[in-house]
Amino acid sequence: MLFENMTMAVHAIKANKMRSLLTMLGIIIGIGSVIAIVSIGDTMRFMISDIYKDVGTTLAYVYIWPSDGSDMRQSDYFSVDDIDRIREVYKDEITYIDSSSQQNVEAVFGRNKVKFALEGIGSNYPNVHKINIIYGRNLNEGDIKGRKNHVVLEAEGAKELFGTENAVGKSFRTTIYGDTDDYDVVGVYRKEENPFLAMVNGSSENKEGYLPESILVWPNDTIYNIRLYAKEGTDMNSFSDRFSQYIAKSKNRKREDVTFYSVSSEMGSVDQIMGGLSAAVGGIAAISLLVGGIGIMNIMLVSVTERTREIGIRKALGAKTWDVMVQFLTESAILSAMGGIIGVITGAGLVFLGGTLLGMTVVIKPMVIIIAVGFSALVGVFFGIYPASKAAGKDPIEALRYE
Amino acid sequence: MWKKKEVIPDYITQNVSEDLIKLVDMVKIYDTGSIKVLGLKRVNLTIKRGEFVAIMGQSGSGKSTLMNILGCLDRPTMGHYFLDGIDTADLPSDDLSAIRNRKIGFVFQSFNLISRTSALKNVELPMTYAHISKKAREKRALELLERVGLGTRYEHMPNELSGGQRQRVAIARALANEPPLILADEPTGNLDSASSVEIMELFSKLHNEGATVVLVTHEEDIAAFTNRIIRFRDGSLVSDTPNIPVSKREKEESEEPEEPEEPEEPEYQSGDALC
Ligand SMILES: Nc1ncnc2c1ncn2[C@@H]1O[C@H](COP(=O)(O)OP(=O)(O)O)[C@@H](O)[C@H]1O
Ligand SMILES: [Mg+2]
Numbered sequence: 019m020l021f022e023n024m025t026m027a028v029h030a031i032k033a034n035k036m037r038s039l040l041t042m043l044g045i046i047i048g049i050g051s052v053i054a055i056v057s058i059g060d061t062m063r064f065m066i067s068d069i070y071k072d073v074g075t076t077l078a079y080v081y082i083w084p085s086d087g088s089d090m091r092q093s094d095y096f097s098v099d100d101i102d103r104i105r106e107v108y109k110d111e112i113t114y115i116d117s118s119s120q121q122n123v124e125a126v127f128g129r130n131k132v133k134f135a136l137e138g139i140g141s142n143y144p145n146v147h148k149i150n151i152i153y154g155r156n157l158n159e160g161d162i163k164g165r166k167n168h169v170v171l172e173a174e175g176a177k178e179l180f181g182t183e184n185a186v187g188k189s190f191r192t193t194i195y196g197d198t199d200d201y202d203v204v205g206v207y208r209k210e211e212n213p214f215l216a217m218v219n220g221s222s223e224n225k226e227g228y229l230p231e232s233i234l235v236w237p238n239d240t241i242y243n244i245r246l247y248a249k250e251g252t253d254m255n256s257f258s259d260r261f262s263q264y265i266a267k268s269k270n271r272k273r274e275d276v277t278f279y280s281v282s283s284e285m286g287s288v289d290q291i292m293g294g295l296s297a298a299v300g301g302i303a304a305i306s307l308l309v310g311g312i313g314i315m316n317i318m319l320v321s322v323t324e325r326t327r328e329i330g331i332r333k334a335l336g337a338k339t340w341d342v343m344v345q346f347l348t349e350s351a352i353l354s355a356m357g358g359i360i361g362v363i364t365g366a367g368l369v370f371l372g373g374t375l376l377g378m379t380v381v382i383k384p385m386v387i388i389i390a391v392g393f394s395a396l397v398g399v400f401f402g403i404y405p406a407s408k409a410a411g412k413d414p415i416e417a418l419r420y421e
Numbered sequence: 422m423w424k425k426k427e428v429i430p431d432y433i434t435q436n437v438s439e440d441l442i443k444l445v446d447m448v449k450i451y452d453t454g455s456i457k458v459l460g461l462k463r464v465n466l467t468i469k470r471g472e473f474v475a476i477m478g479q480s481g482s483g484k485s486t487l488m489n490i491l492g493c494l495d496r497p498t499m500g501h502y503f504l505d506g507i508d509t510a511d512l513p514s515d516d517l518s519a520i521r522n523r524k525i526g527f528v529f530q531s532f533n534l535i536s537r538t539s540a541l542k543n544v545e546l547p548m549t550y551a552h553i554s555k556k557a558r559e560k561r562a563l564e565l566l567e568r569v570g571l572g573t574r575y576e577h578m579p580n581e582l583s584g585g586q587r588q589r590v591a592i593a594r595a596l597a598n599e600p601p602l603i604l605a606d607e608p609t610g611n612l613d614s615a616s617s618v619e620i621m622e623l624f625s626k627l628h629n630e631g632a633t634v635v636l637v638t639h640e641e642d643i644a645a646f647t648n649r650i651i652r653f654r655d656g657s658l659v660s661d662t663p664n665i666p667v668s669k670r671e672k673e674e675s676e677e678p679e680e681p682e683e684p685e686e687p688e689y690q691s692g693d694a695l696c
Binding site: 019022029033327328330331332333334335336337338339340341414415418 | 489492494495514515518519521522523527529533534535536537538546547549550551552555594598
């Protein structure tokens with residue numbers, strides 16, 4: 019019987035193709051925009067988690083920032099000893115910690131001068147952050163402990179400076195903290211930049227590279243900002259709390275004066291933006307679904323009137339109230355679900371097209387599609403109730419007399 | 422949610438009465454709000470299984486009112502209507518639907534086939550509402566179309582068929598659930614005389630096979646096919662007489678050699694050749 023009703027419904031919808039399509043328009047727009055926004059959100063979330071998969075999802079920066087706007091104190095800065103102490107105290111929870119140091123330098127090789135942003139790193143940094151070495155090697159413990167003038171350069175910068183990507187064994191001259199010295203290239207790496215991240219960052223004119231942290235930081239230095247990687251799988255929210263408390267105590271500050279900036283706080287703000295956007299588009303979708311539903315109700319009422327005689331015949335031949343009810347409910351549900359399917363195709367198609375043009379991997383979840391089509395069918399059932407009950411309640415004699 | 426359990430009271434499915442139709446002091450009043458119209462006045466009538474009855478009368482005499490009540494499309498205002506022993510007066514509308522589905526086959530003046538739906542699907546319809554499986558439905562519908570001489574036209578849409586053919590589809594549909602009663606309200610009213618004769622031949626055949634047929638007509642020629650003619654005037658039953666059907670009369674008449682041929686005869690044959 020359900021199958022009968024469905025074929026009957028498809029028949030009736032096909033009999034009035036243009037009318038049916040126009041009726042579905044509201045549903046198409048509603049479902050299409052929901053699918054589009056949900057898929058855009060999922061795509062963004064996927065991309066951001068993808069970016070931070072490269073960067074490391076447990077990365078955090080910690081510093082003191084007086085919450086009352088007062089000046090920084092000398093004790094608010096970190097020392098190398100502080101970092102060593104933290105490393106010892108949190109050795110079970112923190113896999114890597116450093117002074118987050120960086121220097122912009124001008125490297126000179128013969129007539130070539132290239133600006134580099136050199137990042138100071140500890141020996142096990144490559145364990146927490148992937149560096150894709152193509153020539154030579156990464157910096158090792160010997161380089162760091164021995165404060166060796168060894169660098170690892172990004173391939174593009176190496177090529178610009180030395181004319182070849184394979185610059186291992188070559189050296190350049192530069193000035194750091196007023197000391198001019200020669201630095202040897204021990205490795206060259208290739209940076210695989212996420213297209214989205216590249217878009218956000220823009221192209222920086224500085225080339226990149228790494229050198230031992232110990233060259234940039236001296237034992238009596240003051241470090242503003244510490245960088246750490248918590249153990250993989252750490253719940254960053256609870257860790258952030260505990261760690262901030264610890265820092266606040268050791269620096270004689272309040273908890274609010276410690277800023278713990280992590281990827282998950284970044285993800286949170288993305289969700290916030292997407293949430294706002296979703297709410298706006300969700301509102302549009304709700305209105306179009308409402309309008310679409312009313313359109314379906316209207317066209318079903320027209321259809322019920324047009325088919326009064328058919329209803330009379332069916333009742334005379336033995337259709338019960340419920341049979342007629344279900345027939346028309348099925349029709350409005352299918353009409354609406356077809357709108358939903360077209361909406362899904364349109365919405366997903368647009369997102370896919372946009373994603374392809376921007377070179378992104380688009381995420382469209384099957385569950386979202388199933389829910390969207392199911393929901394549109396429900397809209398059809400809901401707005402079909404009134405017309406269907408009108409049809410079911412018709413008096414067979416009156417209906418048979420209808421011209 | 423889509424399927425509601427089919428509950429048909431036993432009394433609908435069982436044949437209990439020799440008197441297929443029994444009207445007892447049955448009155449039908451139409452209450453149009455401002456005035457009350459007396460549709461039928463105190464009708465007493467019994468029709469036994471296997472009868473072939475014509476209801477006659479002028480326009481407005483109450484024929485359709487009677488047919489609606491006999492067809493369980495409407496309820497008597499007063500008195501009782503027993504169909505196969507079931508008192509239909511106080512039944513809820515879904516029970517009346519079930520009764521119409523199992524016990525009554527309708528044939529209408531304006532055919533009332535569902536448009537844009539094949540002959541086969543139209544014939545299947547009463548069986549669909551009787552929850553008969555698709556396979557069984559199709560098989561029986563094909564047999565029925567065969568029986569009314571439309572075995573090769575089962576895929577045709579109603580608008581691709583002539584009036585006579587449409588009415589034969591409707592008769593096949595009326596027979597779908599093997600109902601004990603066939604009700605036909607002016608079944609030849611929209612047909613030319615050739616098709617009319619064909620249709621009446623078909624009803625005679627059904628009657629000879631044991632069906633109970635009640636039809637409304639205002640044409641004496643049509644009523645002549647039946648065994649019993651009941652006349653109404655102004656909502657009252659005014660006469661109820663047995664009739665010798667034309668088919669039998671022809672036989673008797675053909676035994677008298679001096680009688681010339683009936684004028685309908687050539688029309689009847691050309692009509693037969695049409696299908
Ligand atoms: N639905 C109705 N409402 C009011 N009066 C009706 C209705 N149906 C029939 N009548 C009246 O009942 C009487 C009998 O009508 P009907 O049974 O249709 O006659 P027939 O079929 O013999 O022409 C007529 O006076 C008609 O006007
Ligand atoms: Mg009438």
